[in-house]
Amino acid sequence: MIQFDAVHKRFPNGTTAVHDLSLEMPEGGVTVLVGSSGCGKTTTLRMINRMVEPTSGTIQVGGKDVTRQDAAELRRSIGYVIQQAGLFPHRTVLDNIATVPLLLGWSRGRARARAAELLETVGLAADAGKRYPHQLSGGQQQRVGVARALAADPPVLLMDEPFGAVDPVVRTQLQDELLRLQKELSKTIVFVTHDVDEAVRLGDQIAIFRTGGHLVQCASPAELLARPADDFVADFLGAERGLKLLSLRTLADVPQGPAPEGGTWSLVLDAADKPLHWASKDTEIPVRPLRDGDSLLAALNESIASPNGLIARIDADGRLTGVSSRDEIHRHAGQAHTEARVSA
Numbered sequence: 001m002i003q004f005d006a007v008h009k010r011f012p013n014g015t016t017a018v019h020d021l022s023l024e025m026p027e028g029g030v031t032v033l034v035g036s037s038g039c040g041k042t043t044t045l046r047m048i049n050r051m052v053e054p055t056s057g058t059i060q061v062g063g064k065d066v067t068r069q070d071a072a073e074l075r076r077s078i079g080y081v082i083q084q085a086g087l088f089p090h091r092t093v094l095d096n097i098a099t100v101p102l103l104l105g106w107s108r109g110r111a112r113a114r115a116a117e118l119l120e121t122v123g124l125a126a127d128a129g130k131r132y133p134h135q136l137s138g139g140q141q142q143r144v145g146v147a148r149a150l151a152a153d154p155p156v157l158l159m160d161e162p163f164g165a166v167d168p169v170v171r172t173q174l175q176d177e178l179l180r181l182q183k184e185l186s187k188t189i190v191f192v193t194h195d196v197d198e199a200v201r202l203g204d205q206i207a208i209f210r211t212g213g214h215l216v217q218c219a220s221p222a223e224l225l226a227r228p229a230d231d232f233v234a235d236f237l238g239a240e241r242g243l244k245l246l247s248l249r250t251l252a253d254v255p256q257g258p259a260p261e262g263g264t265w266s267l268v269l270d271a272a273d274k275p276l277h278w279a280s281k282d283t284e285i286p287v288r289p290l291r292d293g294d295s296l297l298a299a300l301n302e303s304i305a306s307p308n309g310l311i312a313r314i315d316a317d318g319r320l321t322g323v324s325s326r327d328e329i330h331r332h333a334g335q336a337h338t339e340a341r342v343s344a
């Protein structure tokens with residue numbers, strides 16, 4: 001666990017970057033720091049590994065005051081990922097990943113074997129290890145950045161806008177990868193972003209800051225979306241925060257029935273029972289079938305796009321299990337909102 005107690009940071013030029021911050025970041029969870037530009041997110045992050053020293057207050061990692069530890073040693077025990085990966089341009093990918101293990105005194109062979117293993121963990125082909133950073137795409141470089149941060153298996157990872165410089169499709173892939181990795185590794189992650197959707201997707205808790213380094217609210221995504229503490233938080237989350245809340249709920253509880261027969265639209269399946277499209281007498285409309293783990297938001301979206309308001313549901317193998325109606329999805333969406341408001 002990372003614990004901030006009454007932490008204040010004032011830079012020599014008089015700027016207060018962080019104001020009286022008390023915050024707990026739970027072990028094995030993802031804490032996302034969001035807020036407008038200049039509100040103190042990066043400063044907060046960098047105080048954890050002592051790249052910035054607090055003016056007053058205490059920060060503990062795993063129960064130990066960071067200011068009582070050797071700064072270089074502390075940094076080696078905490079993974080750090082930044083925007084555009086920050087890789088060493090003249091070292092191969094493998095050597096980049098092996099940096100911290102080598103600093104920790106591992107043998108070259110062991111460090112390289114670990115680096116090769118991590119390449120696979122972050123979804124890169126083995127031959128990427130021999131290349132130099134500029135020979136990789138932005139998304140691949142970010143993956144190397146994550147691998148490098150994980151190399152010495154640190155319990156804590158600090159990630160400062162790690163996916164800020166890649167296009168939206170790659171960004172979603174990198175978020176998926178991080179969620180997959182986190183399921184396996186359960187690191188204590190502190191993640192800075194400007195993007196509310198990214199925060200909602202990745203965070204176990206989200207801390208919202210406003211200018212002057214003031215923490216306004218820290219809560220789970222569902223709690224925050226259902227009960228923003230004030231207008232600043234509500235505005236920050238955006239007008240569609242109701243829809244964002246639906247992105248956190250799955251389709252699993254929405255009932256399903258058999259696909260209709262004999263109506264205007266019928267669902268056409270292939271030989272393996274996989275939905276292909278909706279068909280009427282003279283038109284075919286594409287279908288995007290959904291699984292139980294897909295979100296209510298995706299279901300609502302698909303039910304609006306569907307010509308008869310029905311969505312096709314499939315199992316893990318892609319076979320049709322049934323259909324659900326727009327009304328049913330709508331009813332569950334409303335229920336999800338009420339529950340979130342009551343339990344928040």
Ligand SMILES: Nc1ncnc2c1ncn2[C@@H]1O[C@H](COP(=O)(O)OP(=O)(O)OP(=O)(O)O)[C@@H](O)[C@H]1O
Pocket residue numbers: 011012013015016017035036037038039040041042043044
């Ligand atoms: N070394 C420094 N000296 C003086 N002021 C600084 C220094 N570093 C940051 N600041 C100021 O402290 C405030 C907080 O900066 P910080 O980088 O933590 O904000 P941020 O929320 O991460 O911003 P962004 O989202 O734009 O990256 C800003 O006003 C910034 O200008």
